[in-house]
Amino acid sequence: xxxxxxxxxxxPADNAPKFDIELEDVYKTLGQLKVLQGVSFQVRHGETxxxxxxxxxxxxxxxxxxxxxxxPDQGCVKVFGEDLSQLDEKxxxxxxxxxxxxxxSGALINWMTIRENIALxxxxxxxxxxxxxxxxxxxxxxxxxxxxxxxxKYPSEISGGMKKRAALARSIILDPEIILYDEPTSGLDPxxxxxxxxxxxxxxxxxxxxxxxxxxxxxxxYRIADRIGLLFEGEIIALGTPDDIRNHSDPIVKxxxxxxxxxxxxxxxxxxxxxxxNGAPKA
Amino acid sequence: xxxxxxxxxxxxxxxxSSTADQTGFALSLLGRTLLYAPTIFSRRPLRxxxxxxxxxxxxxxxxxxxxSVFTGAILALNGGISxxxxxxxxxxxxxVAVGMARExxxxxxxxxxxxxxxxxxxxxxxxxxxxxxxxxxxxxxxxPAKLLVLPRLLAMCIMGPVLTIYAxxxxxxxxxxxxxxxxxxxxxxxxxxxxxxxxxKDVYSGCLKAFIFAIVIAIVGCSQGLxxxxxxxxxxxxxxxxxxxxYLLIIILGYYITFxxxxxxx
Numbered sequence: 001x002x003x004x005x006x007x008x009x010x011x012p013a014d015n016a017p018k019f020d021i022e023l024e025d026v027y028k029t030l031g032q033l034k035v036l037q038g039v040s041f042q043v044r045h046g047e048t049x050x051x052x053x054x055x056x057x058x059x060x061x062x063x064x065x066x067x068x069x070x071x072p073d074q075g076c077v078k079v080f081g082e083d084l085s086q087l088d089e090k091x092x093x094x095x096x097x098x099x100x101x102x103x104x105s106g107a108l109i110n111w112m113t114i115r116e117n118i119a120l121x122x123x124x125x126x127x128x129x130x131x132x133x134x135x136x137x138x139x140x141x142x143x144x145x146x147x148x149x150x151x152x153k154y155p156s157e158i159s160g161g162m163k164k165r166a167a168l169a170r171s172i173i174l175d176p177e178i179i180l181y182d183e184p185t186s187g188l189d190p191x192x193x194x195x196x197x198x199x200x201x202x203x204x205x206x207x208x209x210x211x212x213x214x215x216x217x218x219x220x221x222y223r224i225a226d227r228i229g230l231l232f233e234g235e236i237i238a239l240g241t242p243d244d245i246r247n248h249s250d251p252i253v254k255x256x257x258x259x260x261x262x263x264x265x266x267x268x269x270x271x272x273x274x275x276x277x278n279g280a281p282k283a
Numbered sequence: 284x285x286x287x288x289x290x291x292x293x294x295x296x297x298x299x300s301s302t303a304d305q306t307g308f309a310l311s312l313l314g315r316t317l318l319y320a321p322t323i324f325s326r327r328p329l330r331x332x333x334x335x336x337x338x339x340x341x342x343x344x345x346x347x348x349x350x351s352v353f354t355g356a357i358l359a360l361n362g363g364i365s366x367x368x369x370x371x372x373x374x375x376x377x378x379v380a381v382g383m384a385r386e387x388x389x390x391x392x393x394x395x396x397x398x399x400x401x402x403x404x405x406x407x408x409x410x411x412x413x414x415x416x417x418x419x420x421x422x423x424x425x426x427p428a429k430l431l432v433l434p435r436l437l438a439m440c441i442m443g444p445v446l447t448i449y450a451x452x453x454x455x456x457x458x459x460x461x462x463x464x465x466x467x468x469x470x471x472x473x474x475x476x477x478x479x480x481x482x483x484k485d486v487y488s489g490c491l492k493a494f495i496f497a498i499v500i501a502i503v504g505c506s507q508g509l510x511x512x513x514x515x516x517x518x519x520x521x522x523x524x525x526x527x528x529x530y531l532l533i534i535i536l537g538y539y540i541t542f543x544x545x546x547x548x549x
Contacts, residue, residue: 064418067422069418069421069422093424094424096421096422096423096424097424099422101419101422103415103418103419104415105414105415107414107415107416107418107419108416108419109411109416109419109420110411110414110416120423120425121423121424121425123327124423124424124425124430125424170423174423
């Protein structure tokens, strides 16, 4: 069993912090693969929480639970205090309107221009806005991500970094209270990665939003995180400030943070590989 | 290791379960899409509708032209072989016109639309699904049925019957040309016999079939696309499945519509 640092004890009820997102003991199995095995954490209002972990450990699956794209097999996901599994479709949509989600690929609609992509949520959810107001808001968000020059281009005509910035502009067009980022810096050069990190910080400062950033870029995590959670084998095994994680004593956390090729993580993965070859169920 | 005795039963069970799942999803998609139908009458959805009408209708005209002219020609060629034996070539007009209006026009148009437009719908929506664009819409609380399926469904429902009438006319022209050059039936005789035999019911039954086929093609294409998963292979599977399912439904429904309209005289 991997050592686990538990979440900080909740303060007394009378001055309890406001959690925008709460995951309580969430389990999820996809096919035969046990992806999440008791994930629990909370994100306070205005906090940037970075979730790290190896590829395929369930980071994106966790994000998908937070927007209701997936339902846990067991456990509870609460957003703004509402248990998502108990909500009807209409209320779930209302919650989703307060969440911006930056997909790993950007997920821009490929037959719409960048301007149309960003305006889409406004046309859908702010029908009272005049065309001029819609375009003003779109340009305002494009300026925020420094993308005004690409407004009339199609997603296929711009680079990966520009797609992510355009997708970020779309995810904040309705001024959400929570923003979820799925691997915002993956596949980008270091300078573009740092630019995206700055955007994440600027967005939090400008909009006062709560954010969850999924990444395995440790440098990026240190730059943007208020707290970091390390997901391994379906559980959060370490949770704390960037300094806590940097100086963590657990050998698994150490190996991950230092990016070493030898260590307990490698041993556990090799053990699993051997077990799978021998026909044992995947875990 | 699968038990060889129970494996076929399990396989049949999986097939039935997956078919029921797909059917349920397609019907619920149709229901959800129809709920949003009134929203089409605003500027942006209308633009999307016109774009889809272009894709379904105008872009399909060249292939429809060729296929329908040759279908009519084949009808005339085959009909002529039997009719010439009994000296009744004069009936060619009626046989070709009625055949095209009732059966071959809607049938051939539906097959063309299923192969070209239905497959494109499955591929487009499937690609959007596997590249997380559909998830992105859901997260933005935008219903894919409203944004993506509604314009496609309505465009097919409008352009399917229009193309069918066009295909039936062209097929009849193709039949007339073949009758003239192969069997010496004059255009005047062909036309008068065609108008004499063709009833209003033949035209509306053809249009009704075209309308039903259009719904089938659009909903099967869109639902297969929206259920796609597993990257490029999944999109390929969805596209193939959309075409095969549409073809099967077109043939089976075509039979039952004819049965209801002409055997039971609805």
